[in-house]
Amino acid sequence: MEKTNGRLIIALDVPTLEDVTHIVDTVGDLVDCYKVGMEAFYGMGHTVLAQLASRNKKVFVDLKLHDIPTTVSKTVKALCQFSPAFITLHAAGGVKMLKAAMEEADTWAARYQRPRPKLLAITVLTSLGERDWVEIGYQSPIRESVLRMAVMCKEAGMDGVVAAPQEASAIRALCGSEFLIVTPGIRLQPERNGDQTRTATPAQALKAGAHYLVVGRPILSVADPREEVTSILQDMNEYMGKPKAQ
Ligand code: C5P
Numbered sequence: 001m002e003k004t005n006g007r008l009i010i011a012l013d014v015p016t017l018e019d020v021t022h023i024v025d026t027v028g029d030l031v032d033c034y035k036v037g038m039e040a041f042y043g044m045g046h047t048v049l050a051q052l053a054s055r056n057k058k059v060f061v062d063l064k065l066h067d068i069p070t071t072v073s074k075t076v077k078a079l080c081q082f083s084p085a086f087i088t089l090h091a092a093g094g095v096k097m098l099k100a101a102m103e104e105a106d107t108w109a110a111r112y113q114r115p116r117p118k119l120l121a122i123t124v125l126t127s128l129g130e131r132d133w134v135e136i137g138y139q140s141p142i143r144e145s146v147l148r149m150a151v152m153c154k155e156a157g158m159d160g161v162v163a164a165p166q167e168a169s170a171i172r173a174l175c176g177s178e179f180l181i182v183t184p185g186i187r188l189q190p191e192r193n194g195d196q197t198r199t200a201t202p203a204q205a206l207k208a209g210a211h212y213l214v215v216g217r218p219i220l221s222v223a224d225p226r227e228e229v230t231s232i233l234q235d236m237n238e239y240m241g242k243p244k245a246q
Pocket of ligand 1: 127162186215217
């Protein structure tokens with residue numbers, strides 16, 4: 001069976017616990033990490049985290065925190081009690097916010113002798129194109145903005161960033177191989193882009209330097225999620241040169 005060393009993360013953008021259970025149980029041992037975003041977390045609360053923990057799945061808490069440093073750091077502390085593998089926050093919150101969040105996570109990990117969740121900064125949402133970016137009021141092109149944010153995040157001590165596949169190789173070159181890059185906007189077939197404008201195939205994203213790929217709708221919207229996951233893993237494994245069967 002195809003596996004990818006935990007590099008594929010499924011975005012659980014679903015409204016009910018039944019949906020969560022259906023996806024996780026159907027995909028089974030092919031994927032060990034799930035992203036819980038705003039829809040699932042605000043709709044189901046921490047029961048969704050408990051559900052994943054009970055199935056021995058790692059959790060990527062994607063609430064894209066963006067507020068004053070105190071509010072964000074206290075929120076990180078509150079989330080740490082669920083021992084997530086990853087927590088996201090917006091790079092646009094600035095260096096003080098990012099550093100305060102990391103300090104709080106470090107303090108929590110030292111106090112409870114637990115692994116510290118990796119903190120990942122959101123650069124520019126992959127649904128935004130150049131026109132959207134200018135409309136918001138930003139003056140530099142998306143790519144330049146993403147790279148500036150990535151360097152700032154590295155200097156602020158973040159573990160990595162979430163960025164579009166198109167920016168991954170430049171981030172890798174600027175920030176080094178240890179700096180994590182997580183890419184959403186992954187599509188096996190470009191015609192299924194939905195509202196994502198900067199997309200790539202799984203193999204292209206890995207080739208560009210992504211450590212982890214986040215995929216939501218292509219897996220959630222099909223009748224057989226396990227089959228879709230298998231196709232994505234095949235594409236990833238072709239790039240990684242792994243044996244086809246394990
Ligand atoms: O459904 P799809 O595969 O497009 O899901 C992408 C996921 O990645 C969504 O859960 C979305 O919140 C998230 N995301 C993104 N762009 C970012 C950061 C996160 O699309 N820059």
